[in-house]
C-alpha cells in the first residue's frame with residue numbers, strides 16, 4: 297500500500313506534520329460530541345468511503361456533503377430527513393460521513409457504490425466523573441468483560457506499590473492466571489502478593505536505598521508507583537477524594553486485570569522503562585512510555601523509539617481552582633491543591649516586597665520572592681502574603697513564619713495544581729495586577745483563600761510540561777504518538793508518602809492528585825489492556841495502531857502553551873473505539889530489523905539484543921526509512937514555501953542510538 301501526500305508548505309511553518317488518521321480522529325471527536333439520539337432506533341454511524349476525492353479535481357466540503365446527502369436521501373426518502381440525519385461530512389483526508397441512521401439504513405448504505413464500511417458510535421454515555429469518563433470510557437464499558445480482563449497482567453515499572461490500598465484488594469478475584477510465571481519477592485515489610493497484585497519485584501542494584509525513607513522491597517514510599525498502578529488497573533472504589541477534593545469513584549483502566557509491580561530505584565527509572573520496552577517488544581508486549589515532562593520546548597520528547605507507544609499528557613475537563621477573594625469582593629481564580637478551609641472570614645493581606653527584614657539587611661527586591669531570611673516575620677504572622685516566586689521556597693517561609701496563607705505569582709504551567717503547607721493559591725502576573733491595585737487602594741487590605749473546587753474547564757489541552765516532538769533522530773516518525781489524561785489525576789497513594797515533600801507535613805492521604813506524563817502513560821496502558829481484553833489475538837503493534845487510529849482529535853486553538861501540534865501525536869486515546877476499529881498497521885521484529893538495516897545499523901553496531909541482521913545485505917540504506925515502516929502516523933518535513941511530495945510505503949521501522957544500546961545492555965543484565 298502506497299500513500300502519496302502532496303501539499304504546499306505555508307511560508308511560516310517549517311514542519312508540516314499530518315496524520316493519515318486525522319480523519320478518523322476528527323470524526324470520532326464529532327461523534328463524541330453528537331452522540332445524543334432522540335429516536336430509539338437511530339444511532340450515530342460513520343460511513344467510511346475510503347480515500348478522499350482529490351481537491352485538485354475540484355472537490356470540496358460542499359461537493360462531498362452533496363454526495364452524502366444524495367446517498368442519505370435515497371435511504372430516508374426525503375431531502376429534509378437526509379439533512380437532519382447528516383451530522384458531518386469528511387472529505388479532506390478520506391471520504392465518508394457521520395449520520396443518525398437505523399440498522400436498516402446501514403444495510404442499504406453498505407450496498408452502495410464506494411461505501412467501504414459502516415460502524416457505530418458507542419459513545420452514548422453521559423459523562424459524569426472524570427479522567428476515564430472524560431475520554432468517553434465509562435465504568436459500564438469496563439465491567440462488560442471482567443472475565444477476559446482477569447487474564448491480563450499489567451506490569452508496572454515504578455517506585456513500588458502500597459499493597460494494602462483498596463485499589464489492590466483481591467476480593468472477588470479468581471485464581472491467578474495459570475500463564476503468569478512472574479514471582480513475588482517477599483520481605484518482612486512486603487509479606488505477600490494476592491490474587492489482584494500477582495507479582496512484585498525489587499531490583500537490588502544497591503544495598504541501601506537511594507533516599508532514606510525508601511523500602512528495600514516492592515513497597516512504595518513515594519506514592520508514585522501506587523498512583524500509576526491504580527490508574528492502569530486499580531479496583532473500582534466508591535467516593536474517593538483528596539480531603540474532599542476531586543471527589544468521585546476511582547478506577548483503573550482495566551479494573552478486572554491483575555498487576556505486577558517492579559520496584560526500581562528512582563535513579564534508574566527512565567532508563568529501565570526505555571530498555572524494558574525493547575525487550576517487551578521482542579516478546580510481543582506493548583509498552584506505553586512517557587513522552588517526558590520537559591515541555592513545551594520542541595524536541596524535548598524522550599522515549600522516541602518506534603516500538604514504544606509514547607504518551608503525552610493532556611488535561612481533563614475539570615480544573616483545580618482555589619479562589620482568591622479580595623476585601624473589595626474581587627474574585628480571582630487561582631490554581632492550587634488547597635486542602636484547607638480557612639477559619640476567619642478575612643485575613644490581612646500583605647505583599648512580600650513591603651515587609652522586608654530591613655535590620656537584617658534586606659530590601660524590597662530581596663523580599664518580593666519571600667525567602668525566609670528576607671522577611672520580617674512579625675509582619676508575616678497571621679497574614680496572607682503575596683509573593684513572586686520560583687515554586688517551593690515561599691511555602692516554607694510563610695509556614696515557618698506563621699503566615700495565614702500564601703498567594704504565589706507564577707506564570708506558565710498553570711494547569712497543574714500543587715499541594716502546599718499553608719492555604720495557597722497560584723495566580724499569573726496579570727491576575728496579580730488586580731491584587732496590587734487593591735493593596736494600593738486601601739490602608740488595610742484583606743483577603744481569603746478558598747479550599748480547592750473543581751469547576752469545568754475547556755479540554756483536552758496538551759499540558760505545558762508535556763514534552764514535544766519532533767523526533768530528534770528519525771524526522772519522519774512522529775513522536776509522541778498519542779496523548780491521555782495526565783493533569784491533576786486522582787489515584788491511590790502510599791501511606792508512607794506525605795502530601796508535600798516537607799518534613800513538617802502531617803497529611804498522608806489515601807488518594808492524591810498528581811500530574812505528569814507518568815500519569816497519562818498508565819491511562820494508555822490501561823486502555824491497551826482493555827483492548828487486549830477484547831482482542832486477545834491482537835499483536836502489540838495492532839493494539840498500538842488501534843489506539844492511534846481511533847482517537848479524539850485535539851483542538852490546538854484551546855491551548856496557549858506553544859507548539860501543541862508537536863505535543864499530542866495522533867490525539868487523545870479513546871479506548872472503546874479502539875476495541876471496535878480493526879484498522880491495523882502491524883509490524884514484526886523483522887520489520888524493525890529491516891528498518892534498522894535501512895538506517896544502516898548492523899550486527900556490529902547493534903549486537904545480539906536486536907536479532908538477525910543477515911538480511912541487511914539486500915536492503916539499500918536510505919535516509920528516510922521511517923516512511924517504509926508500517927507506522928500508524930505519517931510525518932513529513934517541509935521547507936518553508938516549497939512544495940513537498942513524500943511517498944510512504946507502509947511497512948515497518950525502528951530506531952536505535954548508542955545511548956539506547958547502552959540501556960538495552962543494562963536491562964539485559966538486569967532482567968534476563
Ligand SMILES: *[C@@H]1O[C@H](CO)[C@@H](O)[C@H](O)[C@H]1NC(C)=O
Pocket residue numbers: 535537539540
Ligand atoms: C464521601 O467522602 C467524603 C470525604 O471523605 C465524605 O465527607 C462523605 O461523607 C462521603 N460520602 C459518602 C456517600 O460516603
Ligand SMILES: *[C@@H]1O[C@H](CO)[C@@H](O)[C@H](O)[C@H]1NC(C)=O
Pocket residue numbers: 623624625
Ligand atoms: C462584598 O459582598 C458582600 C456580600 O455580597 C457585601 O456584604 C459587602 O458589603 C461587599 N463588600 C464590598 C467592599 O463591596
Ligand SMILES: *[C@@H]1O[C@H](CO)[C@@H](O)[C@H](O)[C@H]1NC(C)=O
Pocket residue numbers: 652653654655656672673674675
Ligand atoms: C518588623 O515589623 C515589626 C512590626 O511592624 C517592627 O516593629 C519591626 O521593627 C520590624 N523589624 C524589622 C527587622 O524590620
Ligand SMILES: *[C@@H]1O[C@H](CO)[C@@H](O)[C@H](O)[C@H]1NC(C)=O
Pocket residue numbers: 653655656657669671672673674
Ligand atoms: C531579620 O534578619 C536577621 C538576620 O537574618 C534575623 O536575625 C532576625 O530575626 C530577622 N528579624 C525578623 C523580624 O524577622
Ligand SMILES: *[C@@H]1O[C@H](CO)[C@@H](O)[C@H](O)[C@H]1NC(C)=O
Pocket residue numbers: 659660661
Ligand atoms: C531594586 O531593583 C531595581 C531594578 O534592578 C533597582 O532599580 C532598585 O533600585 C532596587 N531597589 C532597591 C531598594 O534596592
Ligand SMILES: *[C@@H]1O[C@H](CO)[C@@H](O)[C@H](O)[C@H]1NC(C)=O
Pocket residue numbers: 615631710711724856
Ligand atoms: C493558564 O494561563 C493561560 C494564559 O494566561 C490562560 O489562558 C488559562 O486560562 C490559564 N489556565 C488556568 C487553568 O488557569
Ligand SMILES: *[C@@H]1O[C@H](CO)[C@@H](O)[C@H](O)[C@H]1NC(C)=O
Pocket residue numbers: 729730732733736
Ligand atoms: C502599587 O504601588 C506601588 C508603589 O507603592 C507601585 O510601584 C505599583 O506599580 C502599584 N501597583 C499597581 C498595580 O497599582
Ligand SMILES: *[C@@H]1O[C@H](CO)[C@@H](O)[C@H](O)[C@H]1NC(C)=O
Pocket residue numbers: 896897898899900901
Ligand atoms: C557495521 O556498521 C559500521 C558503522 O556503520 C561499519 O563500520 C561496519 O563496517 C559495519 N559492519 C558490517 C559487518 O557490515
